[in-house]
Amino acid sequence: MTANETTADATKSAKGVAWAGAAGGEHGGTSVSLRGLTRVFGATRALDEMSLEIAPGELVALLGPSGCGKTTALRIVAGFEFADSGEVLIDGRDVSGIPASRRDMGMVFQSYSLFPNMHALDNVAFGLRMRKVGGADRRKRAAELLDMVGLAPQAGQYPHQLSGGQQQRVALARALAIEPRVLLLDEPLSALDAKVRLQLREQIRTLQQRLGTTTLFVTHDQEEALSMADRVGVMRAGRLEQVADPAELYSRPATAFVAEFVGTMNRLPAELGGAGTVTVLGTTVPAHSGDPLGSGPVDALIRPENLTVKAAEGGNGIVTNRTFLGAVTRVAVRLSGDTEVSVDVSSAVALEMAPGTAVQVGLPVAPVLVTPRSS
Amino acid sequence: MAAVVTKPAQAPAPAATPGRRRGSFPVWRWVILLIAAVYFLLPLYAALRFAGLKAFGTVFTSPGFVPALWLSLRLAAVTWVVSMALMIPTTVYVHLRMPAMRRLLESVTILPIVIPPVVLIIGVLQVMPLSLRASVWMLGLEYVILAMPFAYRALDAGLRAIDVKTLTEASNSLGGGLFTTLWRVLLPNLRTAVISATILIVALVLGEFTMASLALKETFPVWIVLFDQLNANISVSASIFALVVTWVFLMLITVAATRQSRRTGGGEVTLFTVAPRETIGNL
Numbered sequence: 001m002t003a004n005e006t007t008a009d010a011t012k013s014a015k016g017v018a019w020a021g022a023a024g025g026e027h028g029g030t031s032v033s034l035r036g037l038t039r040v041f042g043a044t045r046a047l048d049e050m051s052l053e054i055a056p057g058e059l060v061a062l063l064g065p066s067g068c069g070k071t072t073a074l075r076i077v078a079g080f081e082f083a084d085s086g087e088v089l090i091d092g093r094d095v096s097g098i099p100a101s102r103r104d105m106g107m108v109f110q111s112y113s114l115f116p117n118m119h120a121l122d123n124v125a126f127g128l129r130m131r132k133v134g135g136a137d138r139r140k141r142a143a144e145l146l147d148m149v150g151l152a153p154q155a156g157q158y159p160h161q162l163s164g165g166q167q168q169r170v171a172l173a174r175a176l177a178i179e180p181r182v183l184l185l186d187e188p189l190s191a192l193d194a195k196v197r198l199q200l201r202e203q204i205r206t207l208q209q210r211l212g213t214t215t216l217f218v219t220h221d222q223e224e225a226l227s228m229a230d231r232v233g234v235m236r237a238g239r240l241e242q243v244a245d246p247a248e249l250y251s252r253p254a255t256a257f258v259a260e261f262v263g264t265m266n267r268l269p270a271e272l273g274g275a276g277t278v279t280v281l282g283t284t285v286p287a288h289s290g291d292p293l294g295s296g297p298v299d300a301l302i303r304p305e306n307l308t309v310k311a312a313e314g315g316n317g318i319v320t321n322r323t324f325l326g327a328v329t330r331v332a333v334r335l336s337g338d339t340e341v342s343v344d345v346s347s348a349v350a351l352e353m354a355p356g357t358a359v360q361v362g363l364p365v366a367p368v369l370v371t372p373r374s375s
Numbered sequence: 376m377a378a379v380v381t382k383p384a385q386a387p388a389p390a391a392t393p394g395r396r397r398g399s400f401p402v403w404r405w406v407i408l409l410i411a412a413v414y415f416l417l418p419l420y421a422a423l424r425f426a427g428l429k430a431f432g433t434v435f436t437s438p439g440f441v442p443a444l445w446l447s448l449r450l451a452a453v454t455w456v457v458s459m460a461l462m463i464p465t466t467v468y469v470h471l472r473m474p475a476m477r478r479l480l481e482s483v484t485i486l487p488i489v490i491p492p493v494v495l496i497i498g499v500l501q502v503m504p505l506s507l508r509a510s511v512w513m514l515g516l517e518y519v520i521l522a523m524p525f526a527y528r529a530l531d532a533g534l535r536a537i538d539v540k541t542l543t544e545a546s547n548s549l550g551g552g553l554f555t556t557l558w559r560v561l562l563p564n565l566r567t568a569v570i571s572a573t574i575l576i577v578a579l580v581l582g583e584f585t586m587a588s589l590a591l592k593e594t595f596p597v598w599i600v601l602f603d604q605l606n607a608n609i610s611v612s613a614s615i616f617a618l619v620v621t622w623v624f625l626m627l628i629t630v631a632a633t634r635q636s637r638r639t640g641g642g643e644v645t646l647f648t649v650a651p652r653e654t655i656g657n658l
Binding site: 078079080099100101102103104105106107109111112113114115116117126127130131171174175178184 | 537538541542544545546547548549550551552555559560563564566
């Protein structure tokens, strides 16, 4: 999938449905606050003063590379790990002293977590059994939930008889059966193949909105985060770099890390002028940055779809590669000075840009993100 | 001859070999199988020839037979209960909370194999209070130590075949406490491992001679040796009887456990390994 498509999806889900879950919630929804969470494992700070507010009914995704602390944060909320300092508030109440088994949180794990000795229905009914729900009632509700995830016919099957996607759907039904205050999803889709992943993504999102369950979702897959979440928190080295809705995260990344982690980003040599302007590819445009702006050489971060390219004899670059992505084609251009950039153009236009064609790469006058030059 | 009659302790070894996978079965495998069969079966045949079939009828009415067998069965029960009560929580805890300690525990549990049983029992006899020395418990507790390597390995193999951590956390998040998780989630999935451990413990206790004889307990193997001096024919047929009964018992458990394990997606049950479950059936 291209960055373009991702943006389109992300924009749709963010604008169309943000907060919709809260309104439709059965039990009003639960708010979650993470305040100044710090967790140290030996020499590494898995979490470093991390804070995050999740509104009732909201789905927040924590996105980041492996080892950024996102899973640790989720496990602290679940009660499987403990923070060295900081607190987790559920509906304003500190839950630090409450064991995982009494936190009322539904969790779906990355690895298959169904109880192998129970068939699907008993797996879903397990949480209800723990809550002393009577036999007939329990089975009825478990069957309803299995039906909700579209697995009613598989009620009597054991986990090993189910496919990976089916197992995760049963796990989702099991987590939702207890009507959890908070739903925690720990990379639930990463063990599945691409097609199943896509279907399940939509199913989880639809269910979550219908039930209005406040959800914390951990993933390293930006596409997943952008397409499912109301808001996405990008994490790095135990800290949240930016929390924003998917569209904003993509179009106005707060830092170079976020910019380059989410979607494809070009790094172009640029020169800061005075008065908050920057000159890139001979064009002077407004600059913004996470750090105070000075002057001198910097790198400008520009998305492939925000650059323009046209065939031109004696232009500033040569086409090295073309990748057809459907409606658009990504053209790789080597600029004079050996900088490689990717530019998205409509596939029709790209037809005249075979590798070796001389082209002129430019940019429209719009603010660009700048960052200290990488050597 | 006495060496042959105390053989029942070795019974589990041939039974432990799992069934062959289908596929080619070249000639040299047949040769090895044949040599092994001769090695194991020839002494049995000799014993059978020596004892004669008549002796079998009189085994059960021989003086001391029933009390000796009863004592051995009680010892097996005591050993099993104490071993399971100790080893299941220990292995689960180590897998969950201290995975780094697994190596250490493995080395510790193997000590009883390294230390000769004579040494183990003599030391204990020196310090054991008289009241305990007279009861079935002392020997039972000794057997717990002797059975530790087998019980630990069987349970460890079972725990490695399941994702203990995830299953425990899943149970916790659904409201399952410590005991519920162990009882309803972990133990049912360790059934094959527990059965493996049981087989090993029972076979061990029913065949152990050194400790029992030094502790002056007339267990079944001790009775066989003592009775050998009175009537060798009956003694030998008793040992063959013990061998066959143990073997049939072990085979039955193995077959039943494998069937049970297959139903929930587990593998074949053998004594030291539990084949991992297929987590995904038909993706």
